[in-house]
Amino acid sequence: MAHIIVVGNEKGGSGKSTTSMHVATALARMGHRVGALDLDVRQRSFGRYLENRAAFLVREGMDLPTPQLGALPREADGDPLSAAVAALDEASDFVVIDCPGSHTKLSQMAHALADTLITPMNDSFIDFDLLARMSPEGKVLGPSIYAEMVWNARQLRGQAGAGPIDWIVLRNRLGTQEMHNKRKVGTALTSLSKRIGFRVAAGFAERVIFRELFPRGLTLLDLRDIGTTQLSMSNIAARQELRDLITELRLPGVDAKF
Numbered sequence: 001m002a003h004i005i006v007v008g009n010e011k012g013g014s015g016k017s018t019t020s021m022h023v024a025t026a027l028a029r030m031g032h033r034v035g036a037l038d039l040d041v042r043q044r045s046f047g048r049y050l051e052n053r054a055a056f057l058v059r060e061g062m063d064l065p066t067p068q069l070g071a072l073p074r075e076a077d078g079d080p081l082s083a084a085v086a087a088l089d090e091a092s093d094f095v096v097i098d099c100p101g102s103h104t105k106l107s108q109m110a111h112a113l114a115d116t117l118i119t120p121m122n123d124s125f126i127d128f129d130l131l132a133r134m135s136p137e138g139k140v141l142g143p144s145i146y147a148e149m150v151w152n153a154r155q156l157r158g159q160a161g162a163g164p165i166d167w168i169v170l171r172n173r174l175g176t177q178e179m180h181n182k183r184k185v186g187t188a189l190t191s192l193s194k195r196i197g198f199r200v201a202a203g204f205a206e207r208v209i210f211r212e213l214f215p216r217g218l219t220l221l222d223l224r225d226i227g228t229t230q231l232s233m234s235n236i237a238a239r240q241e242l243r244d245l246i247t248e249l250r251l252p253g254v255d256a257k258f
């Protein structure tokens with residue numbers, strides 16, 4: 001059975017599709033067989049990202065490890081998500097599922113399938129608010145809508161006898177200057193992580209490169225293969241952040257010293 005990685009947060013623009021593409025492609029580059037599903041049926045950023053990659057490789061006559069994009073069946077009797085995952089399962093070690101930035105039935109079902117759940121969030125208390133309510137003094141008052149949805153998904157999995165969800169909250173678009181805010185969000189996340197059961201990953205800094213790669217369907221790890229000999233310091237640091245994330249995910253069968 002493929003290990004299912006769901007990337008979710010009921011917030012648009014938190015970096016779900018960027019993270020989905022980078023994690024899926026990193027695993028493919030490490031020699032794992034990776035299936036991909038985009039549940040954001042309206043924006044389709046992850047699907048478009050992978051289509052851009054396929055077009056780039058054809059155009060350049062190149063062959064780079066690439067996740068295999070699956071699709072939700074148009075007319076499924078019953079459950080389209082399970083059908084799509086089942087279609088990818090046999091040929092995949094991992095299936096990476098990107099969720100929309102809103103509450104949908106598909107997204108909710110996907111969370112119950114997650115062996116690993118990655119929740120990217122912008123380093124802001126507006127994003128934090130979907131995980132937990134806080135008092136103005138910074139005290140965590142209790143779980144909020146998204147955390148409750150994950151809790152329900154965990155209950156469902158428990159009832160079905162499936163294993164636990166390893167939930168990782170990933171801090172994204174970290175600024176280099178906002179030390180005060182960074183520290184406050186960090187403290188709040190650490191105290192919340194114990195209470196509602198997730199791990200915090202160091203995450204990604206705010207970097208222009210993330211916004212530039214999409215049209216060619218490339219990720220940070222591909223740059224050398226397309227002939228970029230001089231990586232900027234910022235790109236090298238970003239690549240290291242991605243490697244650190246893959247290690248922090250502790251995925252089965254994935255080399256910890258990647």
Ligand SMILES: Nc1ncnc2c1ncn2[C@@H]1O[C@H](COP(=O)(O)OP(=O)(O)O)[C@@H](O)[C@H]1O
Nearest residue numbers: 012013014015016017018173205206207210211
């Ligand atoms: N670490 C980052 N640094 C700079 N830009 C980023 C970063 N992460 C994401 N972005 C940009 O933010 C926007 C939203 O990211 P996206 O992955 O589409 O979020 P979501 O799927 O959660 O809506 C995109 O333009 C993306 O390129």
Ligand SMILES: [Mg+2]
Nearest residue numbers: 016017040045
């Ligand atoms: Mg998206």
